[in-house]
Amino acid sequence: MVEKSDLSKLSEYTVNTKWLLENMEELRAKLPDRYVAVCDSGRKIVDASTLGELVDKLSKVGRQPDVCAVEFISREEYALIV
């Protein structure tokens, strides 16, 4: 059984993730080698040098880390061969 709030969480996370992937190059140019959290459908971006620092910053701005799309944005683009 899945709660309605869980589905809402998944929906919000999906929108943030899609925004992050679609705007990866812009983020890479502006925030290289930083941990980035995309919140509120891309309207709020939080960055930090470590994951722990990022989680603290999200807490301070009242955002739940698990609905934000969190990613380390490497300076270089890696080709993923899977």
Place this chain on the structure above:
Amino acid sequence: MIRIFGFAVKGQHCYVTALFICDHLGINAPLKFIVDTGNTHTTLTETTAKKLGIDLASLSSEKLKMRATGIGGSSDLYQLAGIRLVFMTVDGTPVEEKLPFVRILKNPVPRNNEEQKALEAIPDLLGLDVIRRFNIRFDKHMMYLERE
């Protein structure tokens, strides 16, 4: 028809999101996965496991007697039992897929800062254990997992 929405950003891989639920560890968190038909089992990275609070040391008894190998090298594998993945269909209906286990890929010890950054870029993988339950359909920059 069950139709789960994924997305295929231009020039990138195909992704799908799901709630990752492990009841016995109290984990219920959304994750994004690359759809990877080259991988037999759904696999999390150690980076994601740490974010979810999974202690690999506590899984030591479940450590597989096999290693993961790929173009980048090889690494130890762990497995975490009793997983549910909940996807959302295009009309907002939840679809639950039970998995007897997922694999967790232990990060190799990075030799330098550049390797550390590359390890951070390794994604979580949705494997054939889930993909085979669906048909995959591509439509421009969208991807769907479908079944009747």
